[in-house]
Amino acid sequence: MSDLAAQPVKQKTEHLPPFPLNQWYVAALSRELKDEPVARMMLGNPIVLFRNADGEVAALEDRCCHRALPLSCGTLEPDGLRCGYHGMLYNSQGQCTEIPGQEKIPRRARVKAYPVKEQDDIVWIWFGEDANEPPAFEPPRYSPHRSDQYFFDGGVFHYQAPYQLIHDNLLDLSHLGYVHLKTIGGNAKVHMNAQMDVSSDEKSVHVVRHMLDSEPPPTYTAAYPFKGRVDRWQEIEFHISHLRIWTGAVDAGSEPIDNPSRGGFHMRGFHGITPETETTSHYFWTIASNPTENQEEVMKKVVDQTAYTFEEDKEVIEAQYRNMIDFPGEPMIDIHVDAAPNRARRIIEHLRTRSGK
Ligand code: FES
Ligand SMILES: [Fe+2]
Known part of the structure; x- marks a missing residue:
């Protein structure tokens, strides 16, 4: 198993900054x-x-x-x-x-x-490693906030947990079938068995999951007139300071879902995760969607259900962290869903330790 899996941020190399600073x-x-x-x-x-x-x-x-x-x-x-x-x-x-x-x-x-x-x-x-140096690059753009195709809204959560536990949660959407049954969940087995493709480079991790011919979850049916079963996609991009999660569905068998201009119902989530301290975090989120009719009403539903979903995550993650404090140093085993979260942890650890040199 990876020794970085699900450990609090500060373990080794304590003389180095606890977070990558040139971001x-x-x-x-x-x-x-x-x-x-x-x-x-x-x-x-x-x-x-x-x-x-x-x-x-x-x-x-x-x-x-x-x-x-x-x-x-x-x-x-x-x-x-x-x-x-x-x-x-x-x-x-x-x-x-x-x-x-x-x-x-x-x-x-x-x-x-x-x-x-x-x-x-x-x-x-x-923040920067060197206070006298200007930023080395421009901040990222986020096109769904500028697009005519989408409406968006959002909010801010404060977490009593280290920021990497939030990354773990967002990079592993298999938890939807256990934590989010009332909103975006659906059948737990379908989530755990979804075909999943994970790739990464020096600064990002990409996860693509497809769930073909599945039952649409409650948020989807409330927001979009699906005829019956759906083909669902989940595309997650992890970057050091934020994640972009593009999920959605089309009527089962109606069109390919690996094309970015696909139709159907879309939810595009922006998740800015900023450490407050080594053990607490800020979580800035927005959700963008493309309602075709009753736009205001549907958008309100999507936003309310997304906020509810994220409150469920917060409850789980904070309880998880409290227990990590109560059981210090206990080993944690990895399972198949941890592939992407572990890659993100390795990227952050690499940048963090490199930044002190
Ligand atoms: S002006 Fe005196 S504390 Fe700010
Ligand atoms: Fe979640």
Whole structure:
């Protein structure tokens, strides 16, 4: 078995950073950032996120350089973020631009600013191995958020569990038939026996599963007028900071399902998994779908059922992690469904240990 399987993040090489740092991570969904600062610890760094007067997102260290009040306790003004204790004003670059009652602003009156980029309704943040180096590449694009074909909605969960347990869960959809019977599940045996193809490269893992001639699960029949049995696909892409999961179905035998322009019912999930600490995580999700009729009503159903589904996952994963703490160091065996999760763990471990060298 892989010694990386389902272990908490920190085991070996403890002097190295616990997460790959040269990556864009999801800091927020765009809709979260309105007219108030948002406090969020990410990769162990307390950060305050806010929009400046031009609507651009900024990310600063969440600590006033005067007497350390979190800047997220302050207020947004046209010229920046004002500390809620003695009123120092900071711009998007973290520079203090005003000290009430004092003319001279000390050169060191500034806080750290992190590179951020907002695109496709997602706010990305870069921590970096070297704080003086700009990001080595652009953040990823996410086309379903820009497509006319899809509507989408989503939310944010906080997890009392390490982020790799969430990767494990999303890379192994065989759990649908046990955890999600009320929504996207279906017959457990069909899931466990689904034909599965796993491939990977240095930075990603791809899983394709087909379930031909199967019973459509409740969410599917609620959202789409299937005639009877369906051919289902599940395509999962793992990247270091997020997963893209494209699932759906067509009427059984009506058309090939390995063609990206296939018809039928689609659910395209975006899953941004950002470590908060080594043992807790942020989970940013959206679901995009293509309802053909009663779009608003169907979309609401798809989103509600997706949120319900993810709450089921959260319950399982947090219970799993509590038990891992209660049974420290106990071995865990691998079974066939662990192939993709184990590859993702190897990719992260490789990048993490390489980043400290
Ligand atoms: S603590 Fe922020 S201005 Fe004093
Ligand atoms: Fe799940």
